[in-house]
Amino acid sequence: MRLSLLALVVGALFAQPASAGLFEDDEARKAIIELRAKVQANESVANQRAEQLNALVQDQLQPLRRSLLDLNAQIDVLRAEIAKLRGANEQLARDLADTQRKLADQSQSVEARFKPLEPQKVALDGREFQVGPDERNQYEAAIGLVRRGDFAEAVAALNAFLKRYPASGYTDSVRFWLGNAQYGKRDYKDAIATFRAFIAGNADHPRAGEALLALANCQIELKDNRGARRSLEDLIKAYPGTEAAQAAKERLAALR
Template sequence: MNKNRLLVISLCALLLPYGAVAYGADKALEQRLQRLERRVGHITELMLEVQALKRTNRELQGQVEEQQHALERMRKKQRELYLDLDERLGRLQSGRMSTTAPVPQMQPTESQPVVPAPETASSETTPGSPVYPPADPAQEQADYNAAYGWLHPSKRRYKDAIAGFKAFLVKYPQSDLADNALYWLGESYYVTQDNKSALASFDRLLKEFPSSDKVPGALLKKGYILDAMGKREAARKMLQQVLDKYPSSSVARMAQARLKHMKTSR
């Protein structure tokens, strides 16, 4: 009996170190698993943060694109508002002109011989200069009105207006309405954002018709276009020229407002 007890005790003594070793190994393995779980959890959190940043970036890009589209729409609307204002002013001016009665022409009678009009410098032609037939005033006005009509706010067919005014200037280069046609041609180009062609039209107006009542508006629009093209110093000089030459005009107030905006938007 004592021998059996001694045998059991001996076996327990022999197995005890192995149990301790196994317990220690299990504990170390559990600690390693816990560290791995923490690392996996940290990586998961980082992935979620990266996904959130990507989503935020996409949202910001969408907002930037929307703002760019909105800004472009505002610029186009601003151009159309300027054109609408000019159209209203032009309509008022045309109304005042239409109230002026035409001067009646003297008609020859049988008792009054017809004396041929003396030749003037305007009737003389130089070699190589184009000769234009006398224009029908009614048809001339009708052609101008047809081109001008495409600018009405209910139509806004600017390409048709451009074609109409260009054809008018070719057909009636000596017309009293040529300066108006050049101005509205420039406006039509301006609204369609063809800044180069708009500048060419306004420059031609300023060169060929320096005393036209459209000159202040042409200078103002040149300032706008130069500013839009990034030529801010040239734009400031042009707008300041409007203020210096036409201080009491409506375009001077518009030039002043644009200069103030340019100063605050640096």
């Protein structure tokens, strides 16, 4: 009995560690199983959250996608309108350029029509003044008659000019040529009166010496040698060194 009891005790002693090791493996397995369960539960929760988040994102992205599509459509519409407006602007620019060109052409045409009617600057006998087109034409026509020797018509034309344009810048020149036309017509008395009026009002005129010489010639034609000598002497004294003064000296010598 003692031997059997001892054997049992010894067996029990030797059997104790094996049971303890077995117990520890079960605990580990349980821990692993529990850990796996927790991991799976966490994964399940994470998947659910991910799915929920994805669904939420999709829900939020869907309106955004629609908004982007609407925005792109609006952009396309705006681009089409901009292209249309650009084309309209280009057409307006062409129309404006055509209008400006037409206006410029019309302006030039009007200017060309009215330019002959505008006053023009004239330089005559060292003086400058403004004259109208008709005024200038009438003056040149009258002077043309004098140069052609049509003295009777020239006298009428020059007198008509003085009557129509009494304040003209041509007045002094008209009076000078009127005296010459009267001389050519042999209206010596009228010529003397015209030359005297010209000289009295224009003693500093470039043609004053010529007018005084012509006056002396008229006096000579009328046999007024005394008056002619006085006129020639006045010419030589008033306008020395001029061609008229030189001619006056020759005429004065001939009269003596």
